[in-house]
Amino acid sequence: MKRPFLSLCKSLPAFLLAALPLGVSAAEPIRIQQLQRCGDLLETQEQTFCLRVKGLQSGDWQARLNGEPLSPERLSGKGQMLQLQLDTKGKQSGPLVLEQQGQQSNPVWLSLGSSHVVAANDDEVAKNMDGLTSYVDLISVVIEENYDGAKEAKRLAEKYGAKVVGMIPPLNTYQLRLAAKNLDERDATVLRLGGEVSVDAVVIEESGAEKSIEDDPDKAPPADNEEWASNRFLDAVNFYQRRLQRENGGVKTHPVRIGVIERDVDFDTPDFADYIGDDCRTNSKRLCLYARDADKPSAHGTTVSGILAAAWDKSGNSGFLRGLDNVGPGFDVIVARDSDAGITANVAASVNLVEDGVRVLNWSWGIHRIGAIDVNGDPIDSLVRSGIAMSGYEELLEEFFLWLREEHPNVVVVNSAGNGSSFSGRDEYRLPSSFVTDQLFVVGGHQRSEKDVPVEDAQYATKRKASNIDMRVDITAAACVHTSTAKPDEKGEVHCGTSYATPLVAGLLAAMLSINPELEPDQLRMLLRRSAMTIGEEYDFEPTEGDDLTAPILPSERANELNNPDVGHSARLDMYKALDLTVQSLNRVR
Structure with a gap:
């Protein structure tokens, strides 16, 4: 027997239950702002979902999951609070869209996975x-x-x-x-x-209103083409489009699903406006984006997702994977977070996404232990947790990576190194970047230097002072980006941090896997490091000190040339060369 809607939603956070005024303007678009499991989270067959929606008028409305209409008797609620009850038998996770009077909502990924946790009020x-x-x-x-x-x-x-x-x-x-x-x-x-x-x-859990952004105290330089030029962003897009669309000898591409652990995306910005509705997949080569709707164009989730999926030449951002449309295989970018229950919710959402077929997970988040110090010996005061909380998180994350290795060995997680000017690889300081596993890629941040040198020169870019460092960092990427904006052709704010370097690497790994889906995590890392440009001085493999940004490039990563000038330098992302090496990998005997 169905339970009353209000009792089913009692487990939701207070902010999700806050009803907005019912007199909504007819011109207001339909937006799904929250979608969470509610009721009995232990029930796997009959699952209940509570939604907070704005823009719905009084009268009939329809919900579609994976393009198929849901039975009206499974839908209830009024105003901004709605409820869906689903019998999961014969159904699959997929995009949920609401429709009323010809208007459609933003598509939100509804996972039928069994992993869900409750957030505290x-x-x-x-x-x-x-x-x-x-x-x-x-x-x-x-x-x-x-x-x-x-x-x-x-x-x-x-x-x-x-x-x-x-x-x-x-x-x-x-x-x-x-x-x-x-x-x-x-x-x-x-x-x-x-x-x-x-x-x-x-x-x-030590989480109030959980902040997913990692504050970078460094002054933000102007973000222009030179920032992403330091990673050959446009060269990589051009290579993918040109190399893969040849009529003869072209490379067959394969769909890849990317999961982004963030709250939401602002669909009212020009960067994301054309993702509305559920007809995206009618074009097999088009990138599709699924996310809850945000209120601010400059929010963390919108900016991180924009580096992957923002429309080109609209406002603020230009997504790397979006630039591969018409040639690519049809990437799916799923922006999701199970609830606001801190790190546990991040892990629960990640488990569901992996079970839903995600091959690349973008984790632009991380935490420091209280008492952690930066490279100058000063205490870190951002995103800190107590020792007892860190111990629990460490065990939970360890279980996650053990599960990945045993059940999903080809899935990769791309994690931001953090912005505490600290050591990313020390588990007494930092999680999750300190884990040592082939399936975890750790990304540091750099910015354009003031030196007038070629892009290949190690001095073309300089590390962000705030970026965490050490041997556990695999590679560094551009840390500064423009946010999305509410108006077309408007320049967004400049945000910097390792959170924004991370999706550059995640997007590149997805593009590499679309070319060669047989690549395993250790092979992906090898291609990233072999293709990398250099940054900073040579450190001759001395113990990690304050100036080492990433693990030094090894002779084995330069064709065993002991005297190669790159050896000993830190690694800077080269998106173009990585794609080139990926295409070459297709011709090698595995």
Whole structure:
């Protein structure tokens, strides 16, 4: 029997339940601003979704999933709050679009995956001793792999007077709502749970209004063509278009799905206006974008996604993968986040996206441990978490990468190195960039130098002072970009940070995989490093110090030439050369 709509939505964050005025102007476009699982998150067959929508008028409306209309009796709600109930049997994850009187909404990716967690409301968080906002009664337990996770989580919940409210089954991780009324009670229960033989780790969330942006305190230089020229952006687009469209001897391309862990994208900007509706895939060579709608064109998710998918010559941004339209295979860019439940939600969304066929994940986020210091010995005060929270996150992320290696060995995750002027590869300082696995690519940030030298010269670009560094950083890319704008031909603000260098690498990896989908993560890394230009001075393989931006280029990455001038320098992304080497890889015996 169906539960009432309001009771189903009680588990949603307070901001999602805030209804807007019903008198919406007829001219206002239909926009899906939130889409989250609600009701019983443990139910996998009959799933319920709650939506916050603006622009719907009174009267009939229709919802389509993967282009197929949903039965009207499965739809309910009024005003801005809607509810969908889906029987998942025979259905697949895909774009959800609302339509009314000929108007269509932005397409949002609706995942039928089983991994979902609940975010805390404002009255369910408190400040801990470190002054960080922490969840009072919501924690997650990572169950040892030799236990039935669901059964054991239920047993633990009964023992401690808790309730299982969320889960990430592939990682044997289950979210519990404790009976705790304050942080002291929570910590006492966490201590007892941590002593259970079946519990590998307990994850506590330190997230209020979770910020996905990584603040870069450096002054932003003007972003112009010279920033992306330092990575041969336009040369790469030209090469892909020219090399792959030849009638004779052309290269067959293959569809690639990219997941971007961000909140939303502003579809009212010229950069994204032509993604509205669900007819994108009628053109097999067109890039398609699926995301919740944002209110601000300069928001983090819009800018990160724009580096991949923004329309060209409209405003602000020009997406790399969008530039490959008409020649490319039809890329899918899915912008999604399970909820606002911090790092746990990022991981849950990533699991669902991988199960939905994503080959490249863009993680333009990361956290530092309290007490981490920068290269000058000063403490880092941005995106910090307590030691106990970091320990839980580390175990959860470790489970994620173990799962990737065992079940999805060809999926790659591209992560920003961070903007703390610190060490990206030290797990006592930074997550997730400190993990050592072939499937994780770590990206630092650089900007155009003031030197008048050729693009190939190591001095053409200089590292961003704020960019995290060390041997764990695989490559560096341009960190500064214009944001999208509300009006055509208007120049956006300049934002800088490793968050914006990361999608340049993620987009390039997707393009490489579209050319040769057989490439494995270690081969992709090899091609990135072999094609890389240099940046900075030579450091002769000394222990990592403050001036090392990435792992130094090795002789093996330069055809075993010990005297190659690139050897010992840090690596700077060369998008053109990487695509060239990828095409060449098709002719080699694997």
